[in-house]
Amino acid sequence: MIRTLPNSKTYRIGYSVFVVVYFMFLFAPILIVCLLAFNNSNFPSLPWYGFTLDWFISKGPRRVGVFYHAMNLRAIFTSLRVALGVSVLSTFVGTCAAFLFGQEEFRFKKGLYLLMLAPMVVPGVILGISNLSFANSLGIFLEKNLGIDLRILSPGLPLVVLGQSSFITTFVALVVIAKLKKFDRGLEEAAYNLGANRLQVVWFITLRYLRPSIIGGAVVAFLLSFENFNTTLFLIGSTPTLPIALFAQIRDGGSPVVNAVSFLLVMGMTIFSLVNLYCSRATEHQ
């Protein structure tokens, strides 16, 4: 059954076949999408008509490659901006949360900690509609009573950033808290004894120590934001993010340009995870 125990041949072969089938199942859809980005056909399907780069670099007018495809380029740019906003906001707040729960003592700490975990287990769709409703009601309230018209409260990119941050901050906080738990508070004590105040200690000692995990949290936030769909769906205004734009194209059957965009994303993610792996290996060896 396990490495050290003898097994019948049929069992071993059967098991290996199962695992191979599993991995094929895992990779088949992704490989197919990537492969068809290079098919010399106007439809994202077989048969294979030959290799082409048209869906990346063709300028049109018959075929427009992704690098000249205005709508998809704009959507990618929008997503990058949103993801940047979310990762800045949620990294800042998430790091504050890590300090709050990792280093401070106060009443209702346990309760507030549970509340902080809650956004992770609330479906994204519900985060979307609740933030939409609240922003809308708040906007109406402000306009009626104070005469202020806050654009940020109507559907659009700022609201998307806020809505996504509502749950992504939790992920960042958990990443940073995990690292903070391993921190030796004796280092802080030493700094206090040498006359540093709380701010200096946080800035020069603890944040320095936490830097890798804060960067890691920011990257996680960026990726989560970049591919978020469910929450974004309800908060988006007239400028779609990439997942929203891709969704609309895929619903209409897709096109080889969608495959090309997907190929670029898959490559980006693979390179990222390899770099990530390499970095984590490197820090382990230190």
Add this chain to the structure above:
Amino acid sequence: MMNSNRAKIRWGFILFFIPVFLWLFLLFVLPHLELLRMSFLGTDYYGKSGFTLDNYAAFFKEPVYWLTFVRTAGYSIIITLIVLIIALPVAFYITKVVGVRAKGLLTLIIIVPFWVSVLIRVYGWMIILRESGIINQILVGIGLWKVPKEMLYTDASLIVALVHTNLLFMLLPIIGVMDSLDDSLIEAASNLGATKLIIWWKIIIPHCMTGIMSGSIIVFMLVAGSYITPSLMGGKNSLWFTQQIYNQFIIAFNWNQGAAFGFLLLFISSIIVWLSLKITGQRLSEVVK
């Protein structure tokens, strides 16, 4: 010394507390309270809005609403079970069957596809399964089928895609706990004559229960709350509950009804999470790790 330190720490506390408080209350607590309030609001025939239970009553009166709800919950449970049944042997293979070197590599290989957006993976399944898709072309090409069959937009295709997109969230927690299972327990049981099934039932599964539970909870929540996969791959007359919410909010523009649906979805997923935590005697803070 101690006293002056403490005064400064309170200052730091305020600094950390305010952003966290603003985040949790402005982006989480108040929006949900507002959603709850809206779900109890409605307009009567004269256009006056006021408190009402109509939005929740509509859910029970209209079969299409509660049928969608039951369907979503039922399929989410079925999919969670399928994911579990696939994940257990794969996790076992990775942690116990292959060598240590292969273990790291295989773990990496199972994680990489999950960095790819759900949208792209669903798109892949659409290309494979649809009427002009890969499977049809191959099977018709070799003459096994005479005419292509539409395999997309069925419950089966929906299940395949949802299983595929959520497997990792079951695999990782199970791999985590299975790693800590002592091989000698399995060896001992085997030496004493236990069959494979008994070893699974009496040793492996009880040991992995924490991982199984957290995996199941995460998968269930993700499946029940998924929107992309059901709306791209589900049939025309087999809605997912999240689609009902979307329809009320964006298409019918009946936010009060949509808010009520949102709370019903939140309710069922909380109940299921709470029940499974109760049954296994775990805490939320342990599971989400």
